[in-house]
Amino acid sequence: MDSTVHPLRKFTRPQFERTTNCPGCGNGIVTQAILRAIDELNLDMDDFVFVAGIGCSAWIPSPLFAADTMHTTHGRPIAYATGVKLGLPDKHVFVVSGDGDLTAIGGNHLIHAARRNIDITVVLVNNGIYGMTGGQTAPTTPRGIRTITSPMGNLEHPFDISTLMVASGASYVARWTTYHPRQMTRSIKKAIQKKGFSLVEAVSQCPVQYGRASNLGKAVPMLEHFKTNSIRIEKTDNMSSEELDGKYVVGEFVDLDRIELSEEWARIKRQTSEADL
Ligand SMILES: Cc1ncc(C[n+]2csc(CCOP(=O)(O)OP(=O)(O)O)c2C)c(N)n1
Ligand code: SF4
Ligand SMILES: [Mg+2]
Numbered sequence: 001m002d003s004t005v006h007p008l009r010k011f012t013r014p015q016f017e018r019t020t021n022c023p024g025c026g027n028g029i030v031t032q033a034i035l036r037a038i039d040e041l042n043l044d045m046d047d048f049v050f051v052a053g054i055g056c057s058a059w060i061p062s063p064l065f066a067a068d069t070m071h072t073t074h075g076r077p078i079a080y081a082t083g084v085k086l087g088l089p090d091k092h093v094f095v096v097s098g099d100g101d102l103t104a105i106g107g108n109h110l111i112h113a114a115r116r117n118i119d120i121t122v123v124l125v126n127n128g129i130y131g132m133t134g135g136q137t138a139p140t141t142p143r144g145i146r147t148i149t150s151p152m153g154n155l156e157h158p159f160d161i162s163t164l165m166v167a168s169g170a171s172y173v174a175r176w177t178t179y180h181p182r183q184m185t186r187s188i189k190k191a192i193q194k195k196g197f198s199l200v201e202a203v204s205q206c207p208v209q210y211g212r213a214s215n216l217g218k219a220v221p222m223l224e225h226f227k228t229n230s231i232r233i234e235k236t237d238n239m240s241s242e243e244l245d246g247k248y249v250v251g252e253f254v255d256l257d258r259i260e261l262s263e264e265w266a267r268i269k270r271q272t273s274e275a276d277l
Contacts (some may be wrong), residue, residue, distance in 0.1 A: 008035040012040035012044055014068045015017050015043035019057045025220030026178040026204030030125055033058050033202070035095065037188035048092045049084050053077040053106065055098035056132045056206070057125035075105030078113045081120050087261045092121065092192055099126040099140040103159055107139070112121040114197045118261040121191045122199040126161060128196075135209030142246070145214045162201050162253045171196030173253040177203040180250060187252065196260045203248055 012035075021027045038045070045069075050061035054074035062069040072080045072173050077082060077095045084122035085093040095102075102110050113120060129147060130136040136149045140161065144153045162175040172194040174187035191198035205211065216222055225246060233251035236244060 002219060005243070007041065008032060011035045011038065011066055011081075013062050015016045016064050017197075019064060019201060021056065022208045024205070024207045025056070026127065026202070026206070027060055027125065029178040029181050030057070030096075030123060030202045030204060032186070033184040033188055034060070034094075034123060034250055035065075036185045040185070040261055041091070041189055041192060043192070045097045047090075048094055049081075049088065050083040051077045051084065051093065051095045052115055053095075053097040053101035055101045055126070055130070057098035057163065057204075058101060060096045060125070061094070075101055076109065077101065078109035078120070078122070079108060082109075082113060082118055084114075085120055085262050086265055089119075089266060093119070093148070094192070095120060095122045097124065098159070099121075099124060099128065100138045102144060103164075104139050111164065111168040114165050114170040114199070115169055116152075116261045117169055117196045117258050119195055121188075122197075123188060123191075123202055124161060124199055125202050127204045128158070128208055129206055129210040131209045135206075136234065137214050145210075147210075147213045148222040149169050162199070165199050165201075166213075169197070169258070170199055170254065171254050171258055172198035173201075174199075174203040174251065175248070175253065176250050177223075177230055177248055178205060179223050180183055181228065183250070190252075190255070195263075196255045196256075203250075205263075 025212045034236035050069045052062045052071050062071040071213045077097050081093045081095045126140050130138050135147050137147045137154050140158045141154045147152050162173050169181045172191050176184040187200045191200050207219045230248045230250045233249050
């Protein structure tokens with residue numbers, strides 16, 4: 001093999017030589033974590049359907065990945081993915097989209113997909129902002145952070161997405177930052193293999209919008225910020241909310257087995273067709 005060719009290049013469409021990401025964007029690290037997970041599991045891209053919404057992170061699979069991809073509407077990738085999974089239950093249905101897409105306009109789709117426990121894998125890129133539209137406050141923007149729509153600092157509390165997903169009924173939930181690419185890859189592998197709704201929250205840097213408005217700066221200081229402020233979930237048991245303020249709690253939040261929707265759907269269809277005979 002030509003050593004100048006990136007080992008994950010085989011998973012991307014040959015006509016695309018560049019991604020749409022700005023230099024230093026965490027989306028590149030998340031892209032590699034997803035493709036490495038597929039590579040390490042020895043899975044075929046033809047077994048996947050990737051579904052994206054609208055936003056910078058939604059460009060991760062579409063049109064780059066050499067697979068069936070759907071670039072859908074803002075806030076609706078989970079709804080499209082639900083239809084794909086029920087129609088094509090043998091496919092790995094994989095949603096990649098942003099925090100704004102999946103927890104603001106698409107928030108209800110997300111919690112109800114977790115409640116239904118449909119076998120979809122979600123990688124939710126949480127950069128704490130609406131990156132693509134110029135850096136507006138999102139439901140994930142930390143308190144006090146300046147954005148173009150909160151120039152005096154955000155007054156609102158952000159969602160804790162991973163905890164929200166556990167409470168909604170997801171079967172597998174993990175959170176890592178882009179400072180943890182190996183752990184993120186391992187969790188994506190588990191999420192793909194899990195029969196049920198699984199979500200990996202990828203806390204990621206947007207140096208262009210988030211970094212600029214909040215004065216956190218460029219990619220490297222943002223990665224250092226993730227490194228310094230991350231804490232493993234196992235160590236948080238006796239910590240107060242004040243001690244956890246500003247920290248990124250990382251690790252596996254849940255890993256369990258529950259009745260899954262597409263299998264139940266297939267069972268009912270079988271019963272109905274047997275009753276018709
Ligand atoms: C119905 C609808 N509302 C609003 C928009 C504008 N819009 C496009 S992307 C986006 C936010 C994207 O933020 P996020 O999902 O966090 O992705 P990021 O760009 O940060 O990766 C918005 C508000 C749209 N395209 N469609
Ligand atoms: S605007 Fe931010 S999230 Fe979007 S590609 Fe650029 S750095 Fe990444
Ligand atoms: Mg975002």
